[in-house]
Amino acid sequence: DSGVTQTPKHLITATGQRVTLRCSPRSGDLSVYWYQQSLDQGLQFLIQYYNGEERAKGNILERFSAQQFPDLHSELNLSSLELGDSALYFCASSALQGSGNTIYFGEGSWLTVV
Amino acid sequence: GIQVEQSPPDLILQEGANSTLRCNFSDSVNNLQWFHQNPWGQLINLFYIPSGTKQNGRLSATTVATERYSLLYISSSQTTDSGVYFCAAPWPSGGSYIPTFGRGTSLIVHP
Numbered sequence: 578d579s580g581v582t583q584t585p586k587h588l589i590t591a592t593g594q595r596v597t598l599r600c601s602p603r604s605g606d607l608s609v610y611w612y613q614q615s616l617d618q619g620l621q622f623l624i625q626y627y628n629g630e631e632r633a634k635g636n637i638l639e640r641f642s643a644q645q646f647p648d649l650h651s652e653l654n655l656s657s658l659e660l661g662d663s664a665l666y667f668c669a670s671s672a673l674q675g676s677g678n679t680i681y682f683g684e685g686s687w688l689t690v691v
Numbered sequence: 692g693i694q695v696e697q698s699p700p701d702l703i704l705q706e707g708a709n710s711t712l713r714c715n716f717s718d719s720v721n722n723l724q725w726f727h728q729n730p731w732g733q734l735i736n737l738f739y740i741p742s743g744t745k746q747n748g749r750l751s752a753t754t755v756a757t758e759r760y761s762l763l764y765i766s767s768s769q770t771t772d773s774g775v776y777f778c779a780a781p782w783p784s785g786g787s788y789i790p791t792f793g794r795g796t797s798l799i800v801h802p
């Protein structure tokens with residue numbers, strides 16, 4: 578158990594809908610990362626938050642947004658869903674945001690868009 | 692950003708065999724992590740190894756930062772070692788360092 582909690586574990590929804598994925602980082606970790614893993618794209622970085630502030634953005638679509646709350650949990654919002662958004666979405670956390678930090682992953686949220 | 696390349700992309704072994712997985716990265720790093728993604732999708736930390744060698748049971752890892760590569764050794768492989776092995780190196784972005792992943796090595800261990 579990494580200590581990073583993600584919900585829901587599985588989600589099936591229709592095209593055009595909106596979903597919210599939730600992540601609780603390890604106790605004491607200030608940095609949260611979101612990654613998308615699809616079959617042909619590997620692990621793609623989406624966005625990172627540190628202590629409530631957005632710090633880095635990757636290839637995150639405009640239809641996607643995220644935030645980190647004062648209690649440090651984070652949510653990833655996916656809207657106007659398309660079939661191609663079906664993927665495994667990971668949240669990860671680390672203590673700080675420096676290069677020397679170990680990152681720990683949650684179990685992921687499997688999203689299927691039908 | 693940093694380029695992370697892993698080889699081989701696929702590996703098939705008989706139980707009991709040994710293997711070496713390689714991770715090359717394009718820039719100097721002070722952090723390198725190895726992960727195992729099991730068949731259920733979970734990403735499990737194996738090693739945090741910016742330099743030198745570490746061992747954990749049948750697994751060991753070596754990073755030669757000056758030559759920009761890391762190796763993961765699996766000895767006496769077991770069927771439970773099957774899955775995908777990823778390495779990740781940090782990419783500086785906006786004051787943060789973002790772990791950037793290679794495409795992975797898919798390992799199948801047959802009984």
